[in-house]
Amino acid sequence: MDWYSIVKLLHIVSATLWVGGGFTLMVLATLADRAGNIQGTLQAMRATGELGNRFFAPMSMLTLAFGLTMCGFWVGFSELWVLIGLAGYATTFCIGMFVFKPTADRMAAMIARDGVTPAALAHGQRILRAARFDYAVMLVIIADMVLKPTLHDVAILAAMVLVLAGGAALALGWPRRMVPSAA
Numbered sequence: 001m002d003w004y005s006i007v008k009l010l011h012i013v014s015a016t017l018w019v020g021g022g023f024t025l026m027v028l029a030t031l032a033d034r035a036g037n038i039q040g041t042l043q044a045m046r047a048t049g050e051l052g053n054r055f056f057a058p059m060s061m062l063t064l065a066f067g068l069t070m071c072g073f074w075v076g077f078s079e080l081w082v083l084i085g086l087a088g089y090a091t092t093f094c095i096g097m098f099v100f101k102p103t104a105d106r107m108a109a110m111i112a113r114d115g116v117t118p119a120a121l122a123h124g125q126r127i128l129r130a131a132r133f134d135y136a137v138m139l140v141i142i143a144d145m146v147l148k149p150t151l152h153d154v155a156i157l158a159a160m161v162l163v164l165a166g167g168a169a170l171a172l173g174w175p176r177r178m179v180p181s182a183a
Contacts, residue, residue, distance in 0.1 A: 004074050011066035018059035019138050021051070026131045033128060038116060045124045049104035052096065060096070064089055081148040084160070088141035092134050099130045129171045136167020 025048050032040030048056075067085065071077050077086075107123035114120070140160045149156040 004070065007066050007069050007073075011063060011070060014059050014062035014066060015142075018056055018063055019135075019142070021059070022048070022056055022131075023135060023138075025051075026128070026135060029124075029128055029131075033125075038121065041121075041124055041128075042111070042116065045104060045107065045127060048100065048127070049108060052101055052104065056096065060089075060093065079148070080150055081144050084144045084149070085141055088137050088144065092137050092141070095130055095134045095137075100127060100134075103127050103130075129173070133164075133167040133171035136163050136170070139163055139167075 025044050029041050029044035029048070032038075032044060067089075071082055075082065077083075103123050103126050107120050107127070110117065110120040110123065140163050143156070143160060143163075147153070147156055149160075151157075
């Protein structure tokens with residue numbers, strides 16, 4: 001076994017934990033949201049907020065660090081698939097830092113201050129909408145890392161653009177309006 005294989009394994013494990021863990025929480029929140037289960041939706045949102053800095057950020061940083069290590073020592077930074085991966089990482093990192101974190105913090109503060117209100121639920125809906133695009137980006141990154149497209153792989157690149165457009169459409173779609181129950 002060589003060092004490249006070890007670093008690649010660590011890169012894949014950290015990426016799996018990061019992407020898989022977040023995807024699971026998004027699915028739970030989406031299922032609860034569609035069922036009208038406000039408490040379930042809020043629980044998934046709280047878990048996302050609590051795990052953001054403790055789990056998701058470290059796993060994403062490890063994924064980046066191991067990926068950069070592979071590129072720096074073995075692969076290089078000039079291949080299109082590496083550049084797409086880095087652009088995708090930067091996109092999802094910015095969504096996490098500038099959408100998920102502040103929105104979850106505002107939602108938690110509103111709930112602590114006023115309880116579950118329509119305004120607090122609107123923040124939860126914003127997180128779910130952003131997650132749809134975020135996971136479209138992550139799907140593109142995963143496909144990019146496996147398929148390693150070049151400029152000649154027009155069909156793969158077009159499919160990646162369609163996935164991003166679909167994620168954007170889902171993110172920009174009209175959310176269901178949830179209101180707290182009177183129970």
